[in-house]
Amino acid sequence: MDFTLLMFRVLASAALVCGILVILCRNAVHSALFLVGVFISVAGIYVVVGAEFLAVVQVLVYAGGILVLFLFVIMLVGKDAMVGKRRMRLLATVGTILIILFGLLMAQQLNVAGEGGTTGPDADSTRLGNIERVGLALFQDYILPFEVASVLLLVAMVGAIVLAREAY
Amino acid sequence: MIPTSEVLIFSMALLCIGVLGVLTRRNAIVILMSIEMILNAANINFIAFSQTLNNLVGQIFGVFVIVVAAAEAAVGLAIVIALYRNRGTINVDEINLMKW
Numbered sequence: 001m002d003f004t005l006l007m008f009r010v011l012a013s014a015a016l017v018c019g020i021l022v023i024l025c026r027n028a029v030h031s032a033l034f035l036v037g038v039f040i041s042v043a044g045i046y047v048v049v050g051a052e053f054l055a056v057v058q059v060l061v062y063a064g065g066i067l068v069l070f071l072f073v074i075m076l077v078g079k080d081a082m083v084g085k086r087r088m089r090l091l092a093t094v095g096t097i098l099i100i101l102f103g104l105l106m107a108q109q110l111n112v113a114g115e116g117g118t119t120g121p122d123a124d125s126t127r128l129g130n131i132e133r134v135g136l137a138l139f140q141d142y143i144l145p146f147e148v149a150s151v152l153l154l155v156a157m158v159g160a161i162v163l164a165r166e167a168y
Numbered sequence: 169m170i171p172t173s174e175v176l177i178f179s180m181a182l183l184c185i186g187v188l189g190v191l192t193r194r195n196a197i198v199i200l201m202s203i204e205m206i207l208n209a210a211n212i213n214f215i216a217f218s219q220t221l222n223n224l225v226g227q228i229f230g231v232f233v234i235v236v237a238a239a240e241a242a243v244g245l246a247i248v249i250a251l252y253r254n255r256g257t258i259n260v261d262e263i264n265l266m267k268w
Contacts, residue, residue, distance in 0.1 A: 016178070023189035039208070046215055049215050051227050054227055066204065066237070069245055070200070073197060077248065096192065145228075149235040149236075163250050164250060
């Protein structure tokens with residue numbers, strides 16, 4: 001078997017196992033720690049698939065930023081706020097079965113669809129590395145969405161501060 | 169080169185796990201974590217097609233998806249804190265002020 005394919009399968013299995021553990025753990029801190037596993041595995045998959053820049057961004061933003069935010073909020077809120085009576089067992093069970101069926105159906109469809117890749121225009125792919133190409137595209141063709149994204153982050157920051165502030 | 173169908177099946181499985189978490193868990197923080205997993209699954213789709221079609225736009229979109237995910241996590245967790253301060257719980261079953 002090809003080495004990259006083997007790596008992909010190992011990382012995908014790790015991500016799926018961690019993902020299942022995220023939603024199965026009763027303790028939210030354990031969920032957050034397994035979420036790190038999901039993010040790191042997905043970053044590895046980005047590397048295997050050839051998106052190195054996104055892999056670095058994934059580790060920095062998700063594993064470095066968002067996860068710390070989650071852990072801080074878990075600490076602030078405390079453990080006692082999370083216990084509640086378990087309701088809707090039946091609905092959850094039926095929903096689980098339906099989602100698993102949906103997944104199997106989609107997997108079958110994807111296998112039927114097969115490989116239909118065409119080669120698009122990407123002339124610089126041999127000369128430049130992934131990070132250079134992403135940077136060039138981001139600052140030349142997609143400069144306006146890039147700036148809009150920065151404004152979005154600013155708005156989110158202000159909104160988060162206002163929402164979490166002590167007194168209104 | 170990884171077969172695109174395998175990457176798509178993996179991302180679909182991750183999406184299903186995320187949807188399952190959103191629907192079955194009652195802890196608001198774990199629901200936000202599941203939403204992050206769903207966004208990650210969408211991102212993997214972008215990257216897979218970026219590889220298959222040899223086109224960089226998918227990776228650019230991936231950067232923007234990560235930006236939106238970061239903004240969503242910040243605002244969502246701020247809402248969780250405000251919720252806990254006002255109602256004393258983050259169990260979404262007990263937060264039913266707008267339910268009829």
